[in-house]
Amino acid sequence: MDDCIIIGAGPAGLTAAIYLARYHLDIRLFDSGSSRAAMIPCTHNHAGYPDGIAGKDLLALMQAQAEKYGARREQVKVTGLTRDGDDFIVRTDHGTHHARTVLLATGVVNHRPAYLLPEVHDPALARGLLRYCPVCDGYEVTDRRVAIIGTGDHGMREALFLRGFTRDVTLVSPEAEHALDPACAQALDDAGVVRIEGPCGGYAIEGDQLAFDTARGRMAFDSVYPALGSRIRSRLAVEAGARASDEGCLEVDDHQRTSVPGLFAAGDVVKGLDQISHAMGEAGVAATAIRNLLAERRPLRR
Incomplete structure (x- = not known):
């Protein structure tokens, strides 16, 4: 069983993967290949890149960093998410997996x-x-x-x-x-x-x-x-029992916890600024909260 399954490999999902892998946790990163950040031809307001950086290039750098610490990225589409006691069952188009925690970082789709x-x-x-x-x-x-x-x-x-x-x-x-x-x-x-x-x-x-x-x-x-709005990709969490706003944004607390214990969310799927930097910050908070939750259930020791 995985310690955490991350659904979504945009800036939020990849940031969480870097954190969780560096916490020596057993994680999976599921990527359907539809990150909105990949559409950005060149972003000039992401700190650290004074000449700008293409969305695809930024994602590639973040993915390489996550892989350096052992994060496994799998190009699959998640089709279902259900509770299994304190744990979760994650169904994909390539099979079924079990996880102690789940982080949803599925973002939105612009109309x-x-x-x-x-x-x-x-x-x-x-x-x-x-x-x-x-x-x-x-x-x-x-x-x-x-x-x-x-x-x-x-x-x-x-x-x-x-x-x-x-x-x-x-x-x-x-x-x-x-x-x-x-x-x-x-x-x-x-x-x-x-x-x-x-x-x-x-x-x-x-x-x-x-x-x-x-x-x-x-x-x-x-x-x-x-200016036609967007579709928030929160269906998986909502079907698992998580609360969402009328628009579909997942409700989370200060530690990115949804209303379902063990289910976290970060990035554009949560109501916020819909910015790369904001998604990354939320992912760092979520990853640390996930680590601490797992440590409460069993000692995390080398």
Whole structure:
């Protein structure tokens, strides 16, 4: 039986693997290959990399560090998680495993604009024409022409956030008319944010911009931010009995413990800032709490 199974191999999962392996614990790291960090063409706000680092390169370095201390990464998809007394049964598409503790670091999946096909989405993402995190890369669109695809309170808040980086901000409704209450509309007007109705479609890279159709005709922008929400990948923990918010974010305490004893969570699957540094910090807290829990059950001695 494993001391801990980590589900998810993004920044949170890999950080936890480094900590737990260095605590001389027997762990497994399950990786479905869908870390959102791998989508980052180059992050410039992760401390220690003044010239930036690609998400895939950062993950590769963290994986090599975890493996150096004996962490085992397995490319499998976890399909189920259940309690077995004080322990857990983890079912995957390659078999079943037993663990004393589990750390869920499965993150979230961004909702992509409808009709934006992969052959346009992926190159646009790689070139910074399409972006998903203004906290991460708002600086990179300073004084550029920016569009946000979204509406309602969420779209309004993202537009106002980006207004701190550029004057040229346009909020485009994804499907039809905007769903904005008077307060949202007034806030956008006060900030000088242009509002345009959808539907959006016909996405294409045109020169150094991403262009698409709107109710006002075809428009092109230096960068486009979808503000369409995300799907929190918390199903496994919820099915095992863990509490979550209405949006699906797992509820944890100060030690990253869920409401199920022995089940921990870290990173974007927990309500927070959705940042690499934040996920890594939570993982360090979770890993140490896991180590201490296991030490309460049986002495950890060399």
